Structures are given as structure tokens and as C-alpha cells.
Amino acid sequence: MFAAIYFTLCAFSFFPSYNLVVEEWTEPPMEFPSTVIPGGVIVVPVAKNLPPPRINSATFSKSPTGTHWFGVNGLSSQRSVLIYGETATQSKPSSSWHPHISLYRHRISIANAERSRTSVLRIPASTWAAMDDKFAERKQEERKIMRDVLDQRAGVLSKDCFRRPLASRVVSRFGAPRSLPNGHTYSHNGVDLRAAEGTPVTAMGSGQVSYAHAMLVPGNIVVINHGDGLFSRYLHLSKIHVKAGEPIKIGQQLGLSGATGRVEAPHLHWEVIWKGNLADPVHFLQAWEQLCGQS
Ligand SMILES: [Zn+2]
Incomplete structure (x- = not known):
């Protein structure tokens, strides 16, 4: 299962030419909000040496201030939205230089929009x-x-x-x-x-x-x-x-x-x-x- 997920996600890897080892999903290296509204903006501080997170197949953009990444939840009737991304660290010294990829994912609840009549x-x-x-x-x-x-x-x-x-x-x-x-x-x-x-x-x-x-x-x-x-x-x-x-x-x-x-x-x-x-x-x-x- 990891292999399948890995091959889907590697299209956005910053390290496409290395042999990569996917271990398991890890906790995100940055803090995300717990809820977002439909069409809401998700903002996180830029994490140095990491690629930006992704949402709905889109890579977060860097803000004009250069300090934050942001992404938009989109108009959705779902109850949650998945944020995912990758961290890369050098693997154990025993092996040749294979960066080893950790993928993180984080589910954000979508707050119920105010219900109004059709x-x-x-x-x-x-x-x-x-x-x-x-x-x-x-x-x-x-x-x-x-x-x-x-x-x-x-x-x-x-x-x-x-x-x-x-x-x-x-x-x-x-x-x-x-x-x-x-x-x-x-x-x-x-x-x-x-x-x-x-x-x-x-x-x-x-x-x-x-x-x-x-x-x-x-x-x-x-x-x-x-x-x-x-x-x-x-x-x-x-x-x-x-x-x-x-x-x-x-x-x-x-x-x-x-x-x-x-x-x-x-x-x-x-x-x-x-x-x-x-x-x-x-x-x-x-x-x-x-x-x-x-x-
Ligand atoms: Zn209109």
C-alpha cells in the first residue's frame, strides 16, 4: 500500500533521482489548524528545508511576506480535507546515500457552514x-x-x-x-x-x-x-x-x-x-x- 501511495506522491518529490525508501506516515512537521471552513484558507509558517505541503493535488503557495505557505480548501461537501507532504532525511550510515522519505498527512475537519435554505x-x-x-x-x-x-x-x-x-x-x-x-x-x-x-x-x-x-x-x-x-x-x-x-x-x-x-x-x-x-x-x-x- 505504501508503495502505491509513494509512487503517486513522488511526482512532486524534490529528490526524483534517488532511490527512496518510504517508511510510514508520520506526524506533520508543522502545526495545521484543526478546522477550516468551505473555501477557507489554510496558513502555516514556512518550514525551512522542507517542500511545501499539498492539498487537493495543489502545492501550497508562498505568501508575499515570504513567511507563510497558504492553500485553499475549495468548495466541498466533505467533512474533512487531507493535507500531505514529505520530509526527507539522510538514511542510516550503513547504506549508500539514499535519502529516506517520510510522508506526513494530516486531516483537517471542515466546519459546517451556516446552513441556509436552498x-x-x-x-x-x-x-x-x-x-x-x-x-x-x-x-x-x-x-x-x-x-x-x-x-x-x-x-x-x-x-x-x-x-x-x-x-x-x-x-x-x-x-x-x-x-x-x-x-x-x-x-x-x-x-x-x-x-x-x-x-x-x-x-x-x-x-x-x-x-x-x-x-x-x-x-x-x-x-x-x-x-x-x-x-x-x-x-x-x-x-x-x-x-x-x-x-x-x-x-x-x-x-x-x-x-x-x-x-x-x-x-x-x-x-x-x-x-x-x-x-x-x-x-x-x-x-x-x-x-x-x-x-
Ligand atoms: Zn453569484
């Missing part, structure tokens, strides 16, 4: 008709485009102290259960900020525009790459003011809020995604205050 989206009939099953193929193509955009890992992580894309209150929280007119249920993968049609929407931090175009369900959408696998997305815009590839500064206007795509009414849907894991944007900004090094 809200049934009251999508106008004309909007719903524009994105029903007739458009399944186009929706699939657009999902593939977005997967490719979010798979990018290029760029140095922004050092900005991120801020909300507009000063407004949350009208629908991260992870809230939703139901569509066809009965399909899902969890809200961002937060909705109250915004009348035409409110300026600004970048939460510096980066580069990865995507800026109309899509069926998200409507007019802008995606910003903040580096090292961190993205923010801004949906349902009435106007887009930036182009793909353009460098962006924190606070720069990306467009105007609106009601394009699958919506009941105008608002800004804002998402934060780290290496494919959805973060709770509000929680992410709180956690980031300690990590950006400028506060």
Missing part, C-alpha cells in the same frame, strides 16, 4: 430560454475554455493587499445552496455583491487579464491572473473595459456591473480561485491581510 433562482423565462439544453454543446465548449484559462500557473503572485472589487454588501454568500428552474441544485461558488446596473467594477489586485468576453451562463466575464495559480473572476458585467493579455493594477476599472448571463437581477458575482480550488472571497481577503505584508 434559494430557488427566479430566472426570467427569456434568460432561461437562451441557455437551456439546446445550448449544451456551447456551454461545454465554454467550460473547456475556462478550464484552460484557470489551468495557467504562470506569473509571480501579486504582492497587493487585495480589496473588494466594489464597496458594497454581500447579498448571497459563498457556498449557499441554490436551485435552478429545471430542479438542478448546486452551491454558490462565489459571493454576490449588491450593485445597480452600471456600477464600476475594479480589480481586487494587480495581475493580467486572462479572459474578457461574453459567455452564456456567466454573461460578460473578466478573469484576472494574479500569479502562481491565483485568479479572480467578475461575472454578469454590462460592459467590459479591458482586453485579454492587458496588465492590470489594483483598483483598475474592469467594466460595469450588470445582469448578463444567468441572473435574476443586476449584481456583481465575484470569485477567487486558487489552483483550481474555489475560495470564499470574503474569507480570502481577511486571511490575505496577514499575508500581503503591506498592512
Whole structure:
């Protein structure tokens, strides 16, 4: 069993060319929090001479302060999430120089998010008709485009102290259960900020525009790459003011809020995604205050 686990994990080993011996799972060499919320950020101090931990197949990123590693739990209905990593020490003197790998793993409980009742989206009939099953193929193509955009890992992580894309209150929280007119249920993968049609929407931090175009369900959408696998997305815009590839500064206007795509009414849907894991944007900004090094 260890062999199988080892061969799966060795893809991220820092010592790929040595013969490695897996002994057993050990205790983690750093202290992790005992619980995390859905979409929560897990922060641990950087441990010298060790590779960073991993979560959901993603390697923790180093904070701009250089002092911490962080990873995002993602939107999950699981009760816990597994963190794992490796330590390497030189083996017994009797053998030739074979580093010997210890793998550690640690399970963090996922705190039950506040339970709220499933809200049934009251999508106008004309909007719903524009994105029903007739458009399944186009929706699939657009999902593939977005997967490719979010798979990018290029760029140095922004050092900005991120801020909300507009000063407004949350009208629908991260992870809230939703139901569509066809009965399909899902969890809200961002937060909705109250915004009348035409409110300026600004970048939460510096980066580069990865995507800026109309899509069926998200409507007019802008995606910003903040580096090292961190993205923010801004949906349902009435106007887009930036182009793909353009460098962006924190606070720069990306467009105007609106009601394009699958919506009941105008608002800004804002998402934060780290290496494919959805973060709770509000929680992410709180956690980031300690990590950006400028506060
Ligand atoms: Zn939303």
C-alpha cells in the first residue's frame, strides 16, 4: 500500500533521482489548524528545508511576506480535507546515500457552514430560454475554455493587499445552496455583491487579464491572473473595459456591473480561485491581510 501511495506522491518529490525508501506516515512537521471552513484558507509558517505541503493535488503557495505557505480548501461537501507532504532525511550510515522519505498527512475537519435554505433562482423565462439544453454543446465548449484559462500557473503572485472589487454588501454568500428552474441544485461558488446596473467594477489586485468576453451562463466575464495559480473572476458585467493579455493594477476599472448571463437581477458575482480550488472571497481577503505584508 505504501508503495502505491509513494509512487503517486513522488511526482512532486524534490529528490526524483534517488532511490527512496518510504517508511510510514508520520506526524506533520508543522502545526495545521484543526478546522477550516468551505473555501477557507489554510496558513502555516514556512518550514525551512522542507517542500511545501499539498492539498487537493495543489502545492501550497508562498505568501508575499515570504513567511507563510497558504492553500485553499475549495468548495466541498466533505467533512474533512487531507493535507500531505514529505520530509526527507539522510538514511542510516550503513547504506549508500539514499535519502529516506517520510510522508506526513494530516486531516483537517471542515466546519459546517451556516446552513441556509436552498434559494430557488427566479430566472426570467427569456434568460432561461437562451441557455437551456439546446445550448449544451456551447456551454461545454465554454467550460473547456475556462478550464484552460484557470489551468495557467504562470506569473509571480501579486504582492497587493487585495480589496473588494466594489464597496458594497454581500447579498448571497459563498457556498449557499441554490436551485435552478429545471430542479438542478448546486452551491454558490462565489459571493454576490449588491450593485445597480452600471456600477464600476475594479480589480481586487494587480495581475493580467486572462479572459474578457461574453459567455452564456456567466454573461460578460473578466478573469484576472494574479500569479502562481491565483485568479479572480467578475461575472454578469454590462460592459467590459479591458482586453485579454492587458496588465492590470489594483483598483483598475474592469467594466460595469450588470445582469448578463444567468441572473435574476443586476449584481456583481465575484470569485477567487486558487489552483483550481474555489475560495470564499470574503474569507480570502481577511486571511490575505496577514499575508500581503503591506498592512
Ligand atoms: Zn453569484
